[in-house]
Amino acid sequence: MDQKTHLKLGWIFAIGSWTTMIIIVGILAFMLSPGKWPETGIFFDGFFNQTYWPQLLIKTSFMFAIASVYAIVIATTIIFSTERIREMIRKPDIFGTLMYSNQIIAKDLPAKGVKAD
Secondary structure, eight states: OOHHHHHHHHHHHHHHHHHHHHHHHHHHHHHHOOTTHHHHOOHHHHHTOTTHHHHHHHHHHHHHHHHHHHHHHHHHHHHSOHHHHHHHHHOGGGGHHHHTTTOOOOSOBTTTTBOOO
């Protein structure tokens, strides 16, 4: 599959999934509180009730958060080889300047030979 078709398929899947979430959130919102539906009997009064929009906003935000974490993991895997990732996990001091450069030593650690600043 070429890249353009793959991207189109991904967008179709994403929009279809979000549309499914819209329907499911509407059903769950109705089950949580039917809104004005018992008085009016109108479908949209039950579907788009007072709990619908907050639920949709929270679930959409959570969806983007999960997708962002997944994208970061995939991008990291593409940038770094598996062996490099394994090495970073085993030896965190590879990133010594990033991880330890801004630490302030507050007391002496005689066992490590560290003196307080």
